[in-house]
Amino acid sequence: MLRYLTAGESHGKGLVAILEGMPAGLKIDLAFINQELKRRQSGIGRGKRMQIEKDKAQIISGLKSGATLGSPIAIFIENKDFSIEKLHKVISPRPGHADLAGFLKYGFSDIREVLERASARSTAATVGIGAVCKIFLNKFQVKIFSKVLFIGGERTRPAIIQKIKQAQDSKDTVGGIFEVVVKGAPVGLGSYAQPDRRLDGRLAQAIISIPGIKAVEIGLGFSYAYKFGSEVHDAIYYTKGKGLTCSGRQGYFRKTNNSGGIEGGISNGEDIILRVCMKPISTLMNPLDSVNIITKKPSKAATERSDVCVVGAAGVVAESACAYVLADAFLEKFGGDSLPDIKLVYKNYIKRIKS
Numbered sequence: 001m002l003r004y005l006t007a008g009e010s011h012g013k014g015l016v017a018i019l020e021g022m023p024a025g026l027k028i029d030l031a032f033i034n035q036e037l038k039r040r041q042s043g044i045g046r047g048k049r050m051q052i053e054k055d056k057a058q059i060i061s062g063l064k065s066g067a068t069l070g071s072p073i074a075i076f077i078e079n080k081d082f083s084i085e086k087l088h089k090v091i092s093p094r095p096g097h098a099d100l101a102g103f104l105k106y107g108f109s110d111i112r113e114v115l116e117r118a119s120a121r122s123t124a125a126t127v128g129i130g131a132v133c134k135i136f137l138n139k140f141q142v143k144i145f146s147k148v149l150f151i152g153g154e155r156t157r158p159a160i161i162q163k164i165k166q167a168q169d170s171k172d173t174v175g176g177i178f179e180v181v182v183k184g185a186p187v188g189l190g191s192y193a194q195p196d197r198r199l200d201g202r203l204a205q206a207i208i209s210i211p212g213i214k215a216v217e218i219g220l221g222f223s224y225a226y227k228f229g230s231e232v233h234d235a236i237y238y239t240k241g242k243g244l245t246c247s248g249r250q251g252y253f254r255k256t257n258n259s260g261g262i263e264g265g266i267s268n269g270e271d272i273i274l275r276v277c278m279k280p281i282s283t284l285m286n287p288l289d290s291v292n293i294i295t296k297k298p299s300k301a302a303t304e305r306s307d308v309c310v311v312g313a314a315g316v317v318a319e320s321a322c323a324y325v326l327a328d329a330f331l332e333k334f335g336g337d338s339l340p341d342i343k344l345v346y347k348n349y350i351k352r353i354k355s
Contacts, residue, residue: 001021001328001331001335002022002331003020004020006126006129007125008079008122009116010079010084010115010122011079011087012084014078014082015122015125017077017125018074019129020072022073022327023070023136023336023338023342024067024068025067025339026135026139028059028067028068028073029135030059036127036128036130036131036134037077040123040313041313043312044160045307057077057128058076060074060075061074077125088112090110090302091111091292091293092300092302093291094288094290094304095282095289097118099111099118102114102115102118115304118211122211123211123317129320130323133323133324134319137326140343142182142184142326142330143183143184144326147178148176148311149179151175151176152175164309167280168308172284173308174280176278177277177278179315180273180315180318180322182261182272182322185261185269185272186267187266187353190202190266191265197265197332199266199267199329200262201265203216203218203325206322212282212314213276213278213279213318214278215276217274219257219273220258220260233258234254234257234270235256238251251354254270260274267329274318281309285306287302288300288301289301
């Protein structure tokens with residue numbers, strides 16, 4: 001079983017992530033982790049912070065000769081913009097952000113004490129953890145991808161670029177929808193036995209916890225509401241040579257995948273498909289109405305250096321969140337203390353379900 005914690009503020013010394021439960025014997029490709037961090041920083045609509053930070057992971061524990069030891073893995077990502085003690089106070093909360101709720105919850109006198117941790121900067125640590133989990137899943141031919149579907153209601157690249165430029169020119173922000181696809185996940189991850197073990201619930205929770213994410217659907221999602229059962233459920237077939245997940249596996253298969261690869265909280269061997277809505281970022285350069293927390297008089301919301309659109313980057317973070325959940329479910333199903341042990345259990349399981 002895996003678990004992880006992250007720490008760090010947006011303008012603190014850096015971000016720290018600790019991953020516990022990764023088995024011994026997994027070779028870690030640091031270049032791959034750094035490439036994932038770079039993907040998170042890319043995309044049209046990113047702000048000036050991305051020109052400052054060049055995220056690089058330092059693995060400071062859990063490895064010897066580049067391979068995992070089975071002990072906790074600690075990742076450190078330095079902040080180039082280390083200025084937390086020098087930045088001005090924030091006294092007008094931004095609508096849509098954690099500012100006001102966090103200020104009231106903790107009794108701070110400066111909203112910066114909320115936004116430093118509530119910032120999406122923390123997702124760099126999530127991506128570092130997710131990259132390690134992807135390396136593990138790759139050993140079993142499980143791949144995770146994401147793509148932008150819509151931004152501001154637009155689908156084509158030229159229209160999307162124009163929509164982001166429009167938001168930029170009007171000092172606004174824009175959100176959208178992206179899709180995450182998992183290929184090669186074996187049948188049997190997750191369980192119907194308890195609510196907190198259902199794979200769809202675990203994936204949804206991990207993704208909805210990403211800052212700015214407001215909705216998640218799996219497979220047809222909300223479209224189920226408009227159709228009859230006979231139109232949406234994936235009929236089951238069996239033939240020699242057909243497969244549950246990958247080409248060449250024998251046995252049961254589907255011609256459709258409306259369930260998005262999960263039935264009853266368990267992966268069914270088809271592609272796992274999730275669609276996710278990212279709201280427009282809360283920091284507006286043409287700010288909305290707010291209230292000064294000291295005087296209680298009307299004011300405009302605070303402005304911070306920010307992005308115009310991060311839908312593509314949010315997709316990368318969601319890939320990482322999915323990778324963590326799937327690696328955890330994988331170890332729950334095939335667990336062992338070392339990679340060779342897990343491979344043996346996995347091989348025997350695949351042999352059984354092919355028969």
